Amino acid sequence: MHRRHLHVLVVEDSDADAVVVRERLTEAALVDVRVERVASLGQAVSALGQTAFDAVIYDMGLPDAQGLPGFRELALAAPDTPIVILTGNDDAELASTALAERAQEFLPKQMMDSPWLLRAVQHAIERHRLLVEVESLALEDPVTGLYNRRGLDFLGRQHLRHADRTGSPVTLLYLDLDAFKAINDAHGHAYGDQVLRAVAEALSSCCRDVDIAARVGGDEFALLVVGDQSGAGSSIAERVGTAIDGLVDRGLVPMDFGVSIGTAQRPGGDRRMDLDHLLRIADLDMYRDKAARRVSRSTQAVLRP
Numbered sequence: 001m002h003r004r005h006l007h008v009l010v011v012e013d014s015d016a017d018a019v020v021v022r023e024r025l026t027e028a029a030l031v032d033v034r035v036e037r038v039a040s041l042g043q044a045v046s047a048l049g050q051t052a053f054d055a056v057i058y059d060m061g062l063p064d065a066q067g068l069p070g071f072r073e074l075a076l077a078a079p080d081t082p083i084v085i086l087t088g089n090d091d092a093e094l095a096s097t098a099l100a101e102r103a104q105e106f107l108p109k110q111m112m113d114s115p116w117l118l119r120a121v122q123h124a125i126e127r128h129r130l131l132v133e134v135e136s137l138a139l140e141d142p143v144t145g146l147y148n149r150r151g152l153d154f155l156g157r158q159h160l161r162h163a164d165r166t167g168s169p170v171t172l173l174y175l176d177l178d179a180f181k182a183i184n185d186a187h188g189h190a191y192g193d194q195v196l197r198a199v200a201e202a203l204s205s206c207c208r209d210v211d212i213a214a215r216v217g218g219d220e221f222a223l224l225v226v227g228d229q230s231g232a233g234s235s236i237a238e239r240v241g242t243a244i245d246g247l248v249d250r251g252l253v254p255m256d257f258g259v260s261i262g263t264a265q266r267p268g269g270d271r272r273m274d275l276d277h278l279l280r281i282a283d284l285d286m287y288r289d290k291a292a293r294r295v296s297r298s299t300q301a302v303l304r305p
Contacts (some may be wrong), residue, residue, distance in 0.1 A: 004030065008121060009053045010037045011044040011074070012086070013062050017109065021057060021086075024117045031118065041065035045077040053081055055121050060087040060098075068097060069165065075102055076162045076210075079155075082128035084120055086112055104128050141215040143193050144200035152214035152222055156275045159212065159226045163266075166227075170266040170273075171236055173223040174282035175203070176290065178258040180219035187254075198252040199259070202243035206236065222279070237261045260293055262286025 008025060012018040018037050025033040036051070038044050041064050044056070058074055060067055065074075075083060082104040087094070095106040104124035111117065139151030147155065163170050177183075177199065184192040196215070203213045203221055212224040225236060241261060247253045262285030264278040273281075 005032045005034070006054045006121070006125075007034045007036070007052070009044065009047055009051075009056045010035055011039075011041065011056060011062065012037060012059045013039045014059070017059070017086075017112065020113050021117065024113065024115070025121070028118050031122070033118070041070050041074060044074060048074075048078045048081065053078075055125050056081055056083045057117075057121065058083055058085050060085055060089070068094070068101070071098060071103065072101065072162070072165070076158070079210075080132070082124040084124050144196050144215050146200050146204070146221070147212060147214040149214065149216040152212060152216055152224065153275065155212050156224050159210075159224060160275055163226045163268075164271050167269045168227045169268040170278065171225045172264045172275075172278040172282045173225075173237055173240060174262040174264070174279065174286045175199075175221040175223075175240070176260045176286055177219040178260060178290070178293070179256075183254060183257075195253050195257070198247050199244060202247055203240060205243050206239045222282070224275075224278075237263050258293060260286050260290035262289055 010018060010021050010025075012021060018039075022035045022037065025035055036047065036053070038047055039062075041062050044058070047053075048056075056074065056078060058071065060071060062070060064070075071083070071085065083102075084105040084107065085095075085098055085103050086107055086109055088109045090108040090110075098106050104127050105120045107117070107120055139147055139154060141148040141151075160170065162168070177195070180192065180195070183195060196219075199221065200213070200215065203223060207213050207223065208225075210226070212222075214222045214224075216222050223236070223240065241259065244257075244259050248255060248257055262282040264273075264281035264285065266273045266278060
């Protein structure tokens with residue numbers, strides 16, 4: 001009979017509790033569970049950045065993270081991994097809030113020494129898989145595979161809340177393809193879709209896994225960056241512009257293809273600008289860039305012999 005293999009990260013500071021969890025996870029006959037244990041939120045975030053896990057079991061009473069704030073930071077570090085919460089606090093309101101914020105299971109610690117623990121992990125993995133399938137239909141742009149506007153709104157607000165808690169800077173880029181309608185009219189919509197996918201690939205090449213790249217309109221894209229890369233919005237815009245220019249060199253887009261890019265930045269610790277505000281600022285900056293590009297093209301045409 002086929003044995004299922006699972007790799008589970010256990011985030012638990014109590015040695016005794018960690019031993020119990022490991023025993024309960026590894027005693028099943030039909031499931032081969034490999035357990036990796038860390039004792040703090042910081043170690044968990046580091047481990048998740050280096051290794052893919054099938055699930056995380058998270059103790060909400062860690063020395064460096066208490067309650068929901070710690071869970072939220074973990075969830076942001078592991079957006080694609082189901083999380084099972086263990087807690088000594090059997091609080092119905094806390095459980096409801098955690099489940100609403102995408103925990104897949106919430107178990108009081110008195111249940112960890114039972115067969116229910118492994119079953120809860122397996123159910124969490126399956127529920128998460130189904131949730132990802134449903135959300136991919138609702139939040140993903142079918143042409144490019146990037147997030148759509150709904151995905152940017154949903155995940156962007158989560159990322160801004162994380163930036164509020166950590167004091168991280170935020171950069172938002174807004175991109176508009178120049179004369180995209182003319183490309184569709186001249187070459188057809190199938191070719192236009194190829195251009196959109198090429199731009200999406202170029203944009204994704206400038207992203208970290210935690211950044212949000214989205215197609216937010218017919219010929220409009222956005223990139224939301226929180227944290228390390230956010231200190232220099234112009235450099236991010238330059239990288240994106242260079243990547244898109246490379247599409248011309250590779251013959252993936254027409255020779256006269258261009259993109260106008262606007263930037264909005266929110267310094268670390270500044271909570272005054274929400275996602276809509278950042279989008280408005282970046283959109284206005286994009287139109288300034290488009291106007292400047294138009295003037296530049298006109299000047300070049302006049303000077304051309």
